[in-house]
Amino acid sequence: MxxxxxxxxxxxxxxxxxxxxxxxxxxxxxxxxxxxxxxxxRAKLGDAFFQRxxxxxxxxxxxxxxx
Amino acid sequence: MMxxxxxxxxxxxxxxxxxDSLIRDxxxxxxxSELYPEFLFAIYxxxxxxxxxxxxxxxxxxxxxxxxPIAAWLSTYYLEHAEEESGHEQWLxxxxxxxxxxxxxxxxxxxxxxxxxxxGVQYYWMFHVHPIAxxxxxAVLEEPASMEFLETVSRRTGIPxxxxxxxxxxxxxxxxxxxxxxxxxDALPLTQQHxxxxxxxxxxxVAHLEHVFSDILEHFDRISNPAGAAxxxxxxxxxxxxxxxxx
Numbered sequence: 001m002x003x004x005x006x007x008x009x010x011x012x013x014x015x016x017x018x019x020x021x022x023x024x025x026x027x028x029x030x031x032x033x034x035x036x037x038x039x040x041x042r043a044k045l046g047d048a049f050f051q052r053x054x055x056x057x058x059x060x061x062x063x064x065x066x067x
Numbered sequence: 068m069m070x071x072x073x074x075x076x077x078x079x080x081x082x083x084x085x086x087d088s089l090i091r092d093x094x095x096x097x098x099x100s101e102l103y104p105e106f107l108f109a110i111y112x113x114x115x116x117x118x119x120x121x122x123x124x125x126x127x128x129x130x131x132x133x134x135x136p137i138a139a140w141l142s143t144y145y146l147e148h149a150e151e152e153s154g155h156e157q158w159l160x161x162x163x164x165x166x167x168x169x170x171x172x173x174x175x176x177x178x179x180x181x182x183x184x185x186x187g188v189q190y191y192w193m194f195h196v197h198p199i200a201x202x203x204x205x206a207v208l209e210e211p212a213s214m215e216f217l218e219t220v221s222r223r224t225g226i227p228x229x230x231x232x233x234x235x236x237x238x239x240x241x242x243x244x245x246x247x248x249x250x251x252x253d254a255l256p257l258t259q260q261h262x263x264x265x266x267x268x269x270x271x272x273v274a275h276l277e278h279v280f281s282d283i284l285e286h287f288d289r290i291s292n293p294a295g296a297a298x299x300x301x302x303x304x305x306x307x308x309x310x311x312x313x314x
Binding site: 023026027029030031033034037038041042044045061062063064 | 077078080081082084085086090208209210211212213215216237238259263267276
């Protein structure tokens with residue numbers, strides 16, 4: 001089973017909102033421990049759904065938190 | 068070639084869609100000038116814990132097994148970084164004060180449980196796995212907003228830049244922080260276990276930050292609703308006019 005299939009099985013990747021080719025490549029490069037972490041925190045993957053309202057580059061301009 | 072930093076950034080990029088959306092909901096909130104103190108308070112909880120956590124991480128480097136290729140370097144890095152970040156939480160208290168919220172009132176309020184969870188996870192890894200986990204936390208959190216963005220926010224909302232000193236100072240001091248951090252990470256002789264722990268720490272950091280930003284929005288909803296739960300920022304009405312400091 002590929003990493004993408006594991007995440008689909010865990011419900012973290014919606015079949016009707018597919019990952020991009022780059023995202024699939026990134027997911028399949030992750031180790032088993034990293035996939036476990038994604039499943040553990042119930043991370044929802046993919047830009048298509050969440051970043052619909054965040055324009056390209058916005059996340060860098062807004063920053064995150066800074067410590 | 069897949070560098071350490073690229074691997075972490077790609078992993079974070081995969082999972083930060085919801086976080087970016089929440090951060091945007093805060094920055095572009097229709098009542099940001101009223102919400103901003105709540106945002107500052109949340110960040111204060113995170114920032115105040117950063118330097119102490121880095122010092123603990125440095126101490127924990129002494130406890131890793133002999134022969135670890137990066138423990139000595141890591142300890143020095145954390146100590147230097149802790150010194151750089153020391154006192155930054157005071158900017159947030161100053162900003163809160165500019166909104167009419169006295170320091171003692173801000174300090175009396177309990178930080179969000181989500182902030183405690185965000186930072187607490189790092190202590191688990193420092194004490195029970197390896198202090199390199201904290202690099203995953205830094206990779207996600209230490210990304211300041213751009214000065215251009217802050218100026219736009221100030222013009223749009225009327226919040227004086229003087230009341231955004233914490234954001235402004237980071238934008239001015241750390242504009243190249245991400246590139247510098249990535250270069251540092253790429254120069255390290257990381258084992259696969261190190262890489263995985265940094266990555267897992269970053270994934271957890273994104274997940275916990277989602278809760279922090281959700282809390283900012285939800286706390287503000289309660290504050291702005293008289294029937295909701297009271298907080299120290301409920302009354303009197305937050306006054307921008309009290310902002311008087313110049314940067």
